Amino acid sequence: MCSRSTPQAVPVWKRREARKMSSSLREEKQVSSSAPFLSAARHLNWSSIPIERPAEGIERQMVVGEQMMICRFRFAPLLVTPEHEHLHEQMSMVISGNVRFFVEGVERIAVPGDVLHFPSNCRHGATMLDEEVVLIDIFTPVRQDFLEPHVPNSE
Numbered sequence: 001m002c003s004r005s006t007p008q009a010v011p012v013w014k015r016r017e018a019r020k021m022s023s024s025l026r027e028e029k030q031v032s033s034s035a036p037f038l039s040a041a042r043h044l045n046w047s048s049i050p051i052e053r054p055a056e057g058i059e060r061q062m063v064v065g066e067q068m069m070i071c072r073f074r075f076a077p078l079l080v081t082p083e084h085e086h087l088h089e090q091m092s093m094v095i096s097g098n099v100r101f102f103v104e105g106v107e108r109i110a111v112p113g114d115v116l117h118f119p120s121n122c123r124h125g126a127t128m129l130d131e132e133v134v135l136i137d138i139f140t141p142v143r144q145d146f147l148e149p150h151v152p153n154s155e
Contacts, residue, residue, distance in 0.1 A: 042063075056076075060073050064147065067142065069139050069140075070138050070139075071136070073137060075132065076132060082125050083124060083125030084123070084124070086121070088143055089139070090137055091117050092136070092138075094133070094134075096112050096133065097134060098131070098133070099128055099129065
């Protein structure tokens with residue numbers, strides 16, 4: 001459980017200990033934020049998450065939990081992600097740019113602020129329109145295929 005109670009009066013020596021602990025936790029956060037999975041509660045910032053380049057025109061950042069993961073994607077203009085399906089339930093939120101999604105054969109244009117839900121095994125794909133697109137995707141269960149080391153194509 002992640003709840004915290006605040007005592008009414010804290011002796012000076014305890015406040016000093018708390019400051020030392022807080023400093024130690026900040027240092028731990030900087031060291032551990034790049035780890036793909038930790039079982040403890042975390043507070044992260046996208047600026048501290050490593051950027052991967054799984055394919056030309058795609059940048060991906062990931063925070064992985066026990067049963068779910070969140071990814072921030074940056075897609076180049078006009079990039080196409082072919083239609084596909086997977087057992088993972090997915091929610092996608094458009095942060096910037098416009099995207100033409102194909103969901104079960106139906107075309108939809110998504111704009112910043114739109115959220116799409118893809119149930120398990122729902123066929124979907126996307127085409128970025130004429131500007132860079134940033135998406136936040138949430139998957140459950142964790143996409144193990146995203147955690148496997150990526151070897152860039154040398155062609």
